[in-house]
Amino acid sequence: MERSRIARADELTEVQRIEVDSGAPFREIGMADVADMPPLPLDVLADCQRAGRVLVAVDAGDRPVAFAVVDLVDGCAHVQQLSVDPAYARRGIGRGLLDEVAGWAAVRGLPALTLTTFRSVPWNGPYYARCGFRELTGGEVTPGLAELLAVEAAMGLDPADRIAMRRQVG
Numbered sequence: 001m002e003r004s005r006i007a008r009a010d011e012l013t014e015v016q017r018i019e020v021d022s023g024a025p026f027r028e029i030g031m032a033d034v035a036d037m038p039p040l041p042l043d044v045l046a047d048c049q050r051a052g053r054v055l056v057a058v059d060a061g062d063r064p065v066a067f068a069v070v071d072l073v074d075g076c077a078h079v080q081q082l083s084v085d086p087a088y089a090r091r092g093i094g095r096g097l098l099d100e101v102a103g104w105a106a107v108r109g110l111p112a113l114t115l116t117t118f119r120s121v122p123w124n125g126p127y128y129a130r131c132g133f134r135e136l137t138g139g140e141v142t143p144g145l146a147e148l149l150a151v152e153a154a155m156g157l158d159p160a161d162r163i164a165m166r167r168q169v170g
Ligand SMILES: CC(C)(COP(=O)(O)OP(=O)(O)OC[C@H]1O[C@@H](n2cnc3c(N)ncnc32)[C@H](O)[C@@H]1OP(=O)(O)O)[C@@H](O)C(=O)NCCC(=O)NCCS
Pocket: 022, 023, 025, 081, 082, 083, 084, 085, 088, 089, 090, 091, 092, 093, 094, 095, 096, 115, 116, 117, 118, 122, 123, 124, 127
């Protein structure tokens, strides 16, 4: 990764483009419904951007090639979305952005990163486990995370394959 920084307001449509393009591999594993999901709406992204919660990894020309949107859920830095432009995939950019989010959280005194993801998709649960996350079970799933999982189930994502994960900061 060249470097990362907070996204500018005029980069949010590019952020949406990266999210849509990064979904393509889901099509190849029979999850076209996930690939076809719309990206985060511009108004949501704009709110996050104003709050300094959209991080982008940029190329040598300072153009975004990946992004992370961070939310606050139950006192932790929640990775709402992480996407890497497929043209820049498998170069450590996703891992690097997660480390940047960990730094972002550390500066704010937040104890951990959290996310929800697919357990069985290779570049989701297993990938995050390699990046230092572990699956939360039972009562470890805090109320805000449980609510997010419920919303995802209502959107049609298979609840049996959705998990919450956590990575300690520091
Ligand atoms: C998940 C994602 C952010 C990873 O970003 P990345 O920069 O490509 O990842 P890294 O370079 O840090 O790590 C690469 C590793 O991820 C895994 N991976 C990435 N893409 C993969 C794919 N299409 N198939 C299988 N494994 C994949 C592999 O373990 C890979 O290691 P390898 O290249 O040695 O096999 C990126 O694939 C992405 O944007 N995916 C679509 C969006 C998504 O699923 N977001 C998460 C929703 S919760």
